[in-house]
Amino acid sequence: MRILVCVKRVPAPGARINITADGQAVDTAFLGFTVSPHEECAVEAAVQLVEQHGGEVTVLTLGPAEAEEQLRTAVSVGAAKAVLVPIDASDWDPQRTARAIATVVGAIEAQDGAFDLVLFGNESADSCGYQVGIRAALSLGRPMVNGAKGLEIEDGHAVVKREADAGIERYRLPMPAAVGVKEGINLPRYPTMKGRLASKKAEVVRTEAQAGEGGLRMVQLQRPPERVSNVQIIGTGPEAAPAVVDLLVELGVMS
């Protein structure tokens, strides 16, 4: 089984997200970076499927040169191959990103054969566009379901479970297929020592892709209105318990 996972490098902010003075980007001066959480789970899902059914996992990212770091993280937990589609500093819009991914996947498949599964995250953590995977899957001619909280292979089909208000829905896609994965589908493993070594040595293949701009343009980032609160310290240590219970009564959740 050949599985491709598309991952995105995103900043890992703490208490708040700061924006650069020109409002064009997240100020990452003091931030670390990570793989977007849903995609971290997509990598884990791919590695588990390959452990069960054989094959190999390839990870792909479209991003700055530094995104190599996230590809190596994926290799450290079991991906075999890594592809970087380099772009300059700023993010590409979703249409452009999807076209570039589809082009590169198409080129890899022409050379090495088709991927049985192409996995995405349900949405990227930073842009939250809910669309790059859907667009790329359509260009690649694969059926696609987003929001997967379960993924298994059954006689040439990808069986996807998804949570809805009414219950758990099951989909059955003939492979080759594409699936958008959601956090909670599994618990991503930590890299082993061996994995870390492999990730240092792994070759990251660079593949340029040209793609025309799409019609969604970012003008400027802004912070949402913040909730101002004058915190009331109701006590220190266990002695605060009676005051807490008084408060719970006052707030109407206890009689």
Place this chain on the structure above:
Amino acid sequence: MSAVLVVVDHDRGTIAPASLGAVTAGRALARQIGGELHAVTIGAGADALAGVLAAHGASTVHQVHHAALVDYGPEAWGEALAAVVRALSPAVVLGCGTERGHEVVAQAAARLDAPAAMNCTEFDESFDGSGPLKVVRARWGGSLMEQAEVDAAVRFVTLANHVVEPSEAPVAHATTVHDVALPDSVLHSFVRDRVERTAGVTLATAPVVVSGGRGVGSAEAFAPLEELASLLGGVVGCSRAVTNNGWRNHADQVGQTGTRIAPDVYIACGISGAIQHWVGAMASKNIIAINTDKDANIVTKAGYAVIGDLHKVVPAISAEIRRRRGA
């Protein structure tokens, strides 16, 4: 005349409440551009929704029919929506900020290679139906906003949840049935079957959530939080640090990649209040933080706080509740 087309999210004919918020928002946009408000329902099983859509202002309801459109299928719905959009050429296609809403809008926009802006919270009030539509949309699960332009002849957008409350504005309505042809390729991704959910208090609906973070320290150490939650008729939640450590299931996680909650009282124990956690908890009516660090972000943002070790404070609260109840 150009129109605003609202995509209705429904499950086998049961309307998702967010759909009526979208119709209400669509009404304002339609008025603004001097156009009509249309709605589209996918599958004959949703034909009966025309009345409620008209009650909220939709003057034309497009009803897409095909034998396969019984249950939900993202690609078939996307194809169906794309067919109506091609026939109508609306200025704006407005979907709901629900899982299906985003998915159907993305599927249809992909088919027309048109841009789409998800989770919009504002639409430019001077938009007259021509040129790019300026929007404000939520990124980072709502931790950050983006002013953006959707530049295309048909502007696909979704409305973030709970931004516009539904309101009625009844109009006379017409229905138009579209018998669409669907290529075999889109027939694969339908819901095959489902397991109905059992009713009960869930993280999303509980009046009280007692949540634990890394400060709890282990899976076992959640027992006192469980006890407090059950004394208050609530449930236990947690931070991502907890799910990442395997102490609790992801179903309990509050935040950007977990569940958004809005309980009457949120009790955050040993949680620092990272922005991705905060966006999931900030709609709580009251927040009580229990933390050893008086400068923790959650403490400064909460309404109330107890400074101290949660391992001592939480059992003391439970003991006090039991004492008052005389048990």
